[in-house]
Amino acid sequence: MVTYLIIALNCIVSIYGFSNRSFFSKYLFNPYSIQRNKKEWCHIFTHAFLHADYMHLLFNMFTFYSIGLPLEQEVFPAYFGNHAEYYFVLLYVGGIMASAFPAFEKNKNNFGYTSVGASGAVCAVIFSYILILPTSGMMMLFLPFSIPAALFGGLFLLVSWYLSKRGGGRVAHDAHFWGGVFGFVFTILLKFSLLPAFFEQIKSLF
Numbered sequence: 001m002v003t004y005l006i007i008a009l010n011c012i013v014s015i016y017g018f019s020n021r022s023f024f025s026k027y028l029f030n031p032y033s034i035q036r037n038k039k040e041w042c043h044i045f046t047h048a049f050l051h052a053d054y055m056h057l058l059f060n061m062f063t064f065y066s067i068g069l070p071l072e073q074e075v076f077p078a079y080f081g082n083h084a085e086y087y088f089v090l091l092y093v094g095g096i097m098a099s100a101f102p103a104f105e106k107n108k109n110n111f112g113y114t115s116v117g118a119s120g121a122v123c124a125v126i127f128s129y130i131l132i133l134p135t136s137g138m139m140m141l142f143l144p145f146s147i148p149a150a151l152f153g154g155l156f157l158l159v160s161w162y163l164s165k166r167g168g169g170r171v172a173h174d175a176h177f178w179g180g181v182f183g184f185v186f187t188i189l190l191k192f193s194l195l196p197a198f199f200e201q202i203k204s205l206f
Helices: 002-019 022-027 030-037 038-049 055-107 119-132 150-167 172-188 195-202
Strands: 138-139 144-146
Touching: 002 022, 002 038, 002 055, 022 038, 030 038, 030 055, 038 055, 055 119, 055 172, 119 150, 119 172, 119 195, 138 150, 144 150, 150 172, 150 195, 172 195
Parallel strands: none
Antiparallel strands: 138 144
């Protein structure tokens, strides 16, 4: 299954990178370096399979497993039939690219900016799920109860946008924001009828 393969690939590459810092440094995302050496464009993709530490890897993969597995096995097949796995792969890979390009434009002259992690792709998967099942329950970090997925998504994008504008810290909030936006829009493009269905489900909450 695609979800398990993606998790395995992330774990293998990340754990190898933990013990081989030259490998880690070679394939992370550094827009400044990519701007000056076009041969490094592949790092826009490879950085998403590296993680800063075990906690970063565990958090991303647990989140991806929790949302990605039902999306791949149940939700996408119900809406896209035989194309489900193909679209699921495009969703994940597209999330990597969509979250990396804005960061590249923003930081291509910033020597000190580097990034690793699958967060952009994971956010794309989460927001695809939110579009299709906006009233399902999702839990926010540090809250002991779930809230509707649509509310979770709105709050998540708002906070990510604010933190990205504020800057500072070690978290690539802009990758979260653009990965989420991509996942939502990409899934609409696959099946436009999901958008009016999204709003109809939102109405049922009130």
